[in-house]
Amino acid sequence: MIKFPIIRVITKLLIPYILLFAFYVQFHGDYGPGGGFQAGVIFASGLILYGLVFGLDAIKRVAPPIVIEKLMALGVLVYAGTGFATMLLGGNFLDYDVLEHSFNHQYLPGGQHLGIFVVEVGVGITVTSVMTMIFYAFASRSRFV
Amino acid sequence: MNWVVFAILALLALTAVTVARLRQLWAAVMFTGIYSFLSASWMMILDAPDVAFTEAAVGAGISTVLMLSTLALTGEQEQPTKRSPLVPLLVVTITGGALIYGTLDMPHYGDPNAIVHLHPDPSFVERSLEDMHGLPNVVTALLASYRGYDTLGETTVVLTAGIAVLLILRRDEMERPAIASRAKRRKRKASA
Numbered sequence: 001m002i003k004f005p006i007i008r009v010i011t012k013l014l015i016p017y018i019l020l021f022a023f024y025v026q027f028h029g030d031y032g033p034g035g036g037f038q039a040g041v042i043f044a045s046g047l048i049l050y051g052l053v054f055g056l057d058a059i060k061r062v063a064p065p066i067v068i069e070k071l072m073a074l075g076v077l078v079y080a081g082t083g084f085a086t087m088l089l090g091g092n093f094l095d096y097d098v099l100e101h102s103f104n105h106q107y108l109p110g111g112q113h114l115g116i117f118v119v120e121v122g123v124g125i126t127v128t129s130v131m132t133m134i135f136y137a138f139a140s141r142s143r144f145v
Numbered sequence: 146m147n148w149v150v151f152a153i154l155a156l157l158a159l160t161a162v163t164v165a166r167l168r169q170l171w172a173a174v175m176f177t178g179i180y181s182f183l184s185a186s187w188m189m190i191l192d193a194p195d196v197a198f199t200e201a202a203v204g205a206g207i208s209t210v211l212m213l214s215t216l217a218l219t220g221e222q223e224q225p226t227k228r229s230p231l232v233p234l235l236v237v238t239i240t241g242g243a244l245i246y247g248t249l250d251m252p253h254y255g256d257p258n259a260i261v262h263l264h265p266d267p268s269f270v271e272r273s274l275e276d277m278h279g280l281p282n283v284v285t286a287l288l289a290s291y292r293g294y295d296t297l298g299e300t301t302v303v304l305t306a307g308i309a310v311l312l313i314l315r316r317d318e319m320e321r322p323a324i325a326s327r328a329k330r331r332k333r334k335a336s337a
Contacts, residue, residue: 025198029282029285030280030282030285031280031281031282032282033194033195033198033282033284034194034195034198034285035195035284035285035288035289036300037199037299038195038198038199038202041198041199041202041203041206041207042198042202044202044207045202045206045207048206048207048210049206052210069311072304072307072308073304075300075304076297076300076301076304079296079297079300080297083293083297093294094290094293094294094297096290096293110278111278112276112277112278112280112286112290113277113278113280115289115290115293116277116280116285116286116289116290119289119293119296119297120285120289122300123296123300126300126303126304127300127303129307130303130304130306130307131203131207133307133310133311134207134211134307134310135207135210135211137310137311137314137315138210138211138214138215138314139214140315141214141218141314
């Protein structure tokens with residue numbers, strides 16, 4: 001853990017905005033530049049910054065490795081699961097057009113929009129957790145953090 | 146805008162040469178971070194903000210941290226080499242010449258008649274808004290919908306890479322007592 005008060009205070013101020021920006025890039029990716037990959041690495045770099053400044057134990061309390069490990073696979077499962085869901089609804093694999101009017105379309109976006117949204121969430125989950133897990137693997141070997 | 150382009154490209158070249166010349170690895174890692182940051186700025190100028198995001202977060206942020214934590218495990222000084230630099234210089238010159246020769250055939254920046262803008266199907270861009278029910282971002286539509294299989298594969302590659310790193314690097318519960326006893330033995334040897 002780093003003792004310098006300026007670094008600690010500035011990090012505490014910055015991290016919420018980094019995470020918020022990651023969510024913005026994730027969920028606004030359909031309209032502006034961005035998407036799952038970008039949001040995933042930005043979110044992970046927020047987590048890693050927290051780990052660098054407050055220590056490996058602190059970050060492991062926030063994001064327990066056993067959960068992150070499961071999330072790595074969950075993202076791909078969400079992506080492939082969308083494909084199988086469209087197959088069950090009678091379309092081709094990852095054919096989002098069948099999602100039109102299938103779900104509560106007063107509140108959820110329909111069709112292609114819903115498909116892209118869910119798939120990007122899957123990508124975001126996998127990228128975030130893989131990056132965080134790689135950081136854990138490196139950091140728990142060295143005395144760096 | 147032109148002088149910004151030249152300034153960034155000149156700084157990129159300068160940073161690359163500095164990284165190659167440095168023998169202090171901590172400094173070299175910091176310079177690779179600077180290099181990534183400059184590339185991110187360059188990609189912003191080329192109107193690719195999503196690539197710039199990734200470059201800034203991965204190149205300047207995460208990979209710098211990973212390199213630094215690797216350096217904490219190894220040494221911070223590069224071993225001086227005794228071999229003559231002539232052969233590597235020749236190889237680099239030939240490769241560089243081939244790459245420059247390759248750029249001679251490339252279309253101009255932003256040329257609407259460039260092959261990439263015509264070949265697969267320009268109607269992707271024209272059709273996207275209607276196909277996606279008004280979703281304006283063509284890049285997202287291409288990645289997640291038109292080429293959904295491709296992106297599923299990429300996500301799986303990321304997962305596979307993560308699993309591989311874990312398999313190689315993770316110090317699991319089985320290994321921990323062994324390392325602790327090794328450290329104790331080393332300490333005993335040092336005090337003796």
